[in-house]
Amino acid sequence: MISLTVLMIAVAYLFGSLSSAVVISQAFNLPDPRTAGSKNPGATNVYRLGGRIPALLVLVMDILKGTIPVYGSYFLGIEPLGLGLIAIAACLGHIFPLYFGFEGGKAVATAFGAMLPIGLDLAGFLIVSWIAVVFLTGYSSLGALIAVSLAPIFTWFVKPLYTVPVTMLSILIVVRHKDNISRLLSGTESKVWDKGNIKE
Template sequence: MLDIALVVFAYLLGSLSAAIITCKLMGLPDPRSEGSRNPGATNVLRYGGKKAAAVTLFGDMLKGLLPVLLAQLAGVADSVVAAAAMAAFLGHLYPVFFGFHGGKGVATAMGVFLGLSWPLALALLATWLVTAKLFKVSSLAALTATVLAPVYTWVLLPNRIYIILSLVMSLLLLWRHRSNIQRLMNGAEGKISQ
């Protein structure tokens, strides 16, 4: 019963959109109607500024971090921790509270990885920062970290369940970024500062 409760809680928490809630509280337009129409920190940054984007990023990361920490504190099996992590991630991608139309999942995935292993999260953050600094394209930075996440997990957290979790989340992240990948291939993807 505890296992199911943790997974359901994780999905419901993941379904809370930090971008939509932050923009509403700060008197900004709904992120689903502005810019890229993605309820995520990068889109909020483009039209709402750094403060709104930072709050969105923190909120989305927290949605991935809290369920993992809660499951670990409850002393459940690694498979249940992974299920709670995946539920939070899927809640962000397909939120029950917002018609199953959510964000792309980068920040929530980062929260999951932080809960699982801070060295793993640090490696992913460093990859994102270096790529973003070099190319000034948020989606390229996210995609680079996404592709490397299963490799980093295999090296830094050699647990079969978490390697599978990382691989599945990475595949979903790539799927959610398919329009960004197309724009990158066409040279039409926007820069972070735009």
């Protein structure tokens, strides 16, 4: 089982390394999201650069990058801790993509996708949390930070067995947002609808 877990960790990283934002932007003849807008290859930046359809496609693909390897590993009988490591590997692939010069995004959608197999109720709690914060503040990063911070608590009530893996994943996402946290504290963070020279 250890060898299978290691194999799936590698598969998850390689799967996560597929940069949806770059691929979709090329397909729609949009600027490279790594060098335009906020320079973050994620759905929010693609939304600013190309609108709803490309952003939605990026979002779906990024979610699947987390869901497919974790769900597949679950059906292979891998234990919860191993599933947590596989989820982290998928997110690390998104953050440091092998095929795109190790320059990736924040892995929020991929982390959400990795948590999705736990249950639709957990997914619903996370989506509502993110939407509520973004609606009230306009900050996508703050919505992501609050949602992932609440994820272990939600998981405890939904499926306690997966609380530790989800906590591991949440810590990774929060650490990845360290620059956003600094800008939020200083009042210089960009909002979802901001255009021009922005940071994300």
